[in-house]
Amino acid sequence: MARPQQPSLEAAEPDADRHRHSTAVPAARSGLGRLGALCARRPVTVIALWLLVLAAALAGRHIASPTFSDQVSLPGTASHTGADLLATSMPGAGRPNGKVVFHTDSGAVAGQQSALDRTLADLRDLPHVTSVSAAVTSSDGRTAYTTVSFDRQLKDLGHAYTAQLDTATEPARAAGLGVAYGGDLEQVVRTPANDKLSEIVGVVTALAILLLAFGSVLAALLPLVTALISVGVGLGVVGIVAATMSFATSATTLATMIGLGVGIDYALFLTTRFRQDLIDGHGPVEAAARTARTSGRAVLVAAVTVAVAMLSLYACGLSFIGKLGLAATIAVLVTAAAALTLVPAALGLVGGHIDRVRLRRRPVAESAGERDGWHRYAELVARRPWTFLAVGLAVLTVCAAPLMSMRLGHVDAGADRPGSSTRTAYDWIAHAPGRGFGPGANGQVVTVVDLRHAGTSADRVADDVTRALKDTSGVASFTSVQPSSDGRILVTTLTPTTGPQDAATGALLGTLSGQTLPKALDGTGARAYLTGTVAGQADFRGTVGKRLPIVIGIVLVLAFLLLMAVFRSVVIPLKAVVLNLFTTAASYGVLVAVFQWGWGDRLLGLSEPVPIESYVPMMMFAIVFGLSMDYEIFLLSRIAETWQRTQDNRLAVGEGLSATARVISSAAFIMTAVFLSFTASPTVVVKMLALGLAISVILDATLVRLILVPSAMFLMGRANWWMPRRLDRVLPHLQA
Template sequence: MSLPPAPLSLAPVPVAPRTSALHRTGAFCARHAVWVIAAWLLVLVAAFAGRHAVGATFGDQVTLPGSQATSGADLLARSDPAAGAAGGKVVLHVDSGKVSDHAAALEETLGRLRALPHVTAVAAPVTSSDGATAYTAVSFDRKLKSLGHAYTERLDQATTPAREAGIGVGYGGDLHEIVRAPADDAVAEATGVGAALIVLLLAFGSVAAALMPLLTALVSVGVGLGVVGIVAGTLTFATSAPTLATMIGLGVGIDYALFLITRFRQYLIDGDDPRTAVGRTTAVSGKAVLVAAVTVAVALLSLYACGLTMIGRLGLAATIAVVVTAAAALTLVPAAMGLVGRRVDVLRVRRRPVAESAGDHDGWHRYARLVARYPWRFFTAGFVLVALCAIPLFSMRLGHIDDGADPAGSTTRDAYDWIADAGGPGFGPGVNGPFTLVVDLAHATVSADRVAGRLTGGLTGTHGVARVTPPRTSPDGKVLVTTVVPATGPQSADTGALFATLTDTAVPHALEGTGTRGYLTGSTAGQLEFRDTVTERLPLIIAIVLVCAFLLLAVVFRSLVIPLKAVALNLLTTGASYGVLVAVFQWGWGDGLLGLGEAVPIESYVPMMMFAIVFGLSMDYEIFLLSRIAEEWHATGDNERSVGTGLSLTGRVITCAALIMTAVFLSFTGSPAVVVKMLALGLAVSVVLDATVVRLVLVPSLMFLMGRANWWLPGWLDRRLPRWTV
C-alpha cells in the first residue's frame, strides 16, 4: 500500500472555536501574563511553606492486615512486647586478632549504647567462631523510622570507643531505617535539567524557546512537590514518593510545554498575532494535553485497586505531580508564550526555527511515504526488536532488595557482609533475614513443652533451614516464640522457597493435632508476603488500566480498532521494559555501570508501578500522534494521507520529547536507592522504545495496513458514546 504519487501536503492547522473554555483560558493568560506568572510563583512559595509547616513524613512500613506476618506481630506485641520491640544489630569486626582483645573499648561501647535515648536493652554480644566478628542486639521503645536519620550521630558517638580501638563498626538489621540517609537526588535532577536544556536548544533552535518549557516545568514540579509534602502531613508516603513525583512531573511538564510551544510557533509562522496564536494553541493542543494528563492520572490512581496502601499512595504522589503539571501547561505556559510573543526566536543557535513541520518535502514526509510503501517490512522489524527486548521477562524473579545491595563500604553493607561471612552459631547469610515463628497457644490441646519439641524436631530437618533456636514461652504463657534462620540471604530465591515450604507444609505438619497455629513474622516474612500479594494483584491492575484506556480512546477517537491497537502495543512496550530490567538487575548485565555490587531481584512493587506509569506516558505519545492523524482524517477522510501527515507533523516533536524524558529518567539512575535506579532505567527504556519503535514504526505501519478499518465504529455504539474529540 502506498501514498499517492503527489507529495504529502501539510495539513491545514484547524481553527479552534473561540468559544471553548480552553481558548478563553489561553487568551486570558496571554493578556494577563505577568499576573498569571506571579500567581504561580506565589503558589510555589506557599506550597513549600505549607510543606515545611505540616512536617511531611515519609516511610516504607508495609502492613498487610490479616497476613501471617501482621497476625504474628500482633500476637507477639500483646504477649511479649519486649520480644516484638523495634531493634537492630551493632556489628563489630577486626581484620586480625579477636574483638575480645579490645575488652575495655567493647565494654565502654556497650555502656554508651545502653545510655542512648529510647534504647531499652542491649544484649550480650554474640561472637563468631574465630572471634573476629561480634554483634549485639539493640532494642528501642519506638519505631526506628520515627527517630530520624539524625539519630545516626548518636550511634556513631556511642561506638566511638570501638572505632578508636581499631574495631570496625556496622549497623545491621532494621537499623538501616535510621542509618540510611534520605536519597539526595539533587545531582540527578541537575543532570536531567541540563540534558533537557541541550535537547531543547537543538529542537527549538533558540534560547528563549528552549528555556520556556524548562522553567515552566521546574515551577510546576516545585508546586507539585510542595503539595505532596502537604498531603504527607496527613498520609504517610513511601520515601521514594518525592523522587518519583519529580521524575514524572519534570518529564511530562517539559513534554506538555514542548507540544504547546511547537504548535504556537507554527501559528506564528502561519501569520497569527501572538495572543491569537496562544488562544488557538491552548484550545487545540491544550485539549490533547488535558486528555493525556487524564489518561496518566487514571493509570496511576488505578494502583489503589491493588489494595496495598503504600503502592496506592505512590500512585497518588505521582498523580499530584501530573495534575499540577497539566494545570501549569494550560495556564503558566500560555502566559509565558503571551509574554514572550514573537521574541520566542531570539538568541538563535541555528538559522531556521523549528515548528511542527519544515514543509512538504522534509525528512519526516519522506519517511512517512517510505513506511506507507513497505508497511509489512517496518512492522516486522519493529515487532521483532521489541519482542527480543521482552524475552528476559519470562525469567523475572520478584523479591526485596536487602542490605547486601548497599554501596560497598557503607555501614549497613559492612554489617551485612561481616555477619554473612563469619562462621559459628548466630552467623551466616540467613541471620541477616531470619523468620520469627509465633505459635498461638490459646487453644492448645497439648502442653507448651510438647509443642516446642515437635517444632524443633519438625523444622530442624527442613531443607533450607540453617538453625532453629530453642522455643520459649512468653511471660503470659499464651504464645511460643522461636527463630528460624535460613541457610541463604533475605533476597535469595531459596529463602523465598523456604518461606513457602514453612507456611504451606513444615509448620502446619509440626503443629498438627496440637490445637495451635503458627505465624511466620519479621521483616523478611513481611516482604515475602508483600511480594506474593503484589504478584497476585498485578493482573487486576493491568485489567483496570487496559479497560479504562480502551474506553477513553474509543470515546476520543470514535474507533474500536485504534484503542485495541494502542493497548496491545503498550503492553508490548511494557513487556520490553520489564525484560531490560531483568537483564540488567537480575542477570547482572551492566550492573556495574549503575553502581551495583551484585545481581538483585526485581523489587516486588516495581513492575506494578512501572506498568501504570509506562502505560500512562506511552498514551501521551499515542494521543499526540493520533490527534494529529484524526485532524486530517476528519478533514479529508483519506486514511493514507491522514497517517502520513500526522506522522510527519508530530515525528520531530515526539522524538524530541522522548529524548528529553529519557534524559530526565536516566539522570536518576545515579540515585543511591536501588529501587529508584530500577524505576528510572525502566521508564527511560520504555520511553525510548515507545516514542521510536512503537510510535514511529509500529503504529503508522499498522494504520497503513488497516486502511479505513482504523476508524471503524458500529453506528449503534457511535450514537451512545459521549462526544469528546481531540
C-alpha cells in the first residue's frame, strides 16, 4: 500500500467544498500546537513547575488528613427505614456492633469460664464499648461468641483499636482459647490494603515493555517518569478533596491504577509521534508542536471521553459509586494536563538525543516503512474484511457467554485470606453446630415491624409474624418477636440457613420482603422492614441494578455525541459504541468465569468462588468504555488525518492502522501489565476491577482495534464519513 507524500507545513487549505472536514493547519497555528511549542522552548521552567505542583499536592494531602470510608447510606430503602426506626425506639439494638468468637479444638469453652468472664469484663471496659452480650455457645460447646456494641461507627475506631481488643481478650488466649473477630469488627481488625507492591510491579513491568518497544532508554523512561509525576499530583489532589468528602477506601488504588495506565499511554502516543516527526526531518520544537496538535488533540478528546464516562456514575444516585468515578476522573484529567504540557517539555529538553542510548540499532517510530509488517497486515484485512469481522465477533461472543449467568452479591469475610482473624471467626461460626450457628449466623437479619399505624394489637401482630416466619423455608431460627419499650415497633432477629453471599440468602430476603411479611401483616396497618448489614447490601444491590441502565444510556449518548462532533460522522461513533459494548460484555463474561465459576481463582489468592460485587459491573462499564475510547480515538484520529487529505477511505484506514498498530499494541500491553499487577491486592473488589480492566484492554487493543474496526471500516467505505449537512451545521466543531 503506497504511502502518500506528506504535505508541506505551509500547504494551503484544500478546497472547502471538496474537503470541508479538513483540519490541516500549520502546527504552531493551533492552540495545542502553540502550547506544545511553548513548553518545548521552556522545558526547564515547565518541568520545575510540575515538580513544584507535585510537592504542593503531596504536602496538601498530608496536611488535609483525608478520610476514606466504605459506609453506604441508602435513604428511602427498607433497610435504611428499618435502621432509623430501630435507632429511635431501641437505640441500644441499633448501635454498631461486632462479634468476638472463642473456640477450642478439644474440650469445651465452658471449661475456661473464669477466663471467659474476665475477657468479657475487660471488653466492657474498653473505650467506646456500650455493651457486651452474654456468650452464646454452640451445642458441642467448642465455639462461643459475644456481641460487642459501640457508641460510634467501627470504621472511626481505626486499625490501631485492634491492639486494645487483643489486650482485652488476652485472658481467654492465656487459658488456651482461640480468639477471632468477626461481623462488622472486620472494619477495625482487617489490615488496611497495601497495594505498594502492585504499584512497583506495574512500574517495573511497564519499563521493561517500554524498553522492548522503543529500544531506547530515554524514550522508555520519559513516558514512565512523566506518568509517575502526574499520578503523584493526582493522588495529592484526591487526598485534598477527600478531606472535604469521604471517598471509598479503594479510591486511591483505583486512581493510581487508572492514572498510571492512561498516563503511560498518553505519553507513549506523544513520544512515538514526536520521534516520527524527528525522523521526517522536523526540528525538536516544531516536532513537539506538531505532536501536540495531532496526537495531543487525540489525548485531549480521549481524556474528556474517559472523564465523561466516569462522572456519569453520579447518575446512579449513589454517592459512594459517584465519588469513585470522581477520584478516577481527577487522576485522568491531571494526567492529560501533564501529557499536554510536561511531555512536550520533556521532549523539547531531550530533543534529538532521545535515541542516544539505544538497545537496538534502528529506533522504532510509528512506521518502519511502506512495506513493513503492519502495512502488509492492513492489506490483508482489506482483502478479507468479512472473514476478519466474523472471527473477531465470534471470539468476543464466546468470551461474553458466561455473562448470562452473572450473579451480583457482596464478597464477605468468607473470601478473606485463610488464617486471618476475620476469616477464622467466619469459619468458626459457620461450622459450629448448635442453635443460632451455621453459615447464616454470619449474616443475621433484623426484622422491624412499624406499629405506629397498626389497627390491631401488638400481640396479634407478633403472633402473625411468628407464624409466618416459622412457615418460611430458608429461616434457620429467629428470636421471639418483642416490642420496644415505647411500643412503636416489634423486633426479631432471624438467622438464614445459608451464608451472606449465598444466592439462596438473597432469594430468602426477597421472599420475606415481597411475600411472607406483607401477607402476614395484610389488613393490620403495620409494615415490616428488613435491616442489618445483609439487608442493606441487598438494597444496595437492587438500587445499583435499577440505575445501571441509566448510567449505560448516559455514557453511550454522551460518547456518541462527542465522537460525532470530533470526527464529523454518524457511522463512526455508532460503530464505536456497538463494538465497545461487545468489549464490555466480553470482560464481564471473563469475570464471571474466573470469580463466580472459580476458573483460576486460586491464582488470584481466592479460596472459593465468590459472586460479582454488586457495583463492579457499573464501575467497569464506565472505565472500560472510557479506556476503549482512548484507543478508538487514537486510531480514528490517524485515519481521519489521511481521509481529510486524500478522501480515499481504503488508503485512510490502511494508513491509520499501520501508523498506530505498533504503538496501540505496546500501550495495551503496558496498561494490561499495570492492571494485572493490581490483582495481587488483598481487596477482592480491586482484584475484580484489575482483572476485568486488563482483559478489556487486551481484547480492545487486539480484537477490536486491530481486527473489527479496520474490517468494518473497509466494508463500509465512504459511508464511514456520512454526515447529514443539517446536522453538520448544528454540531460544534471540536478541534484543538
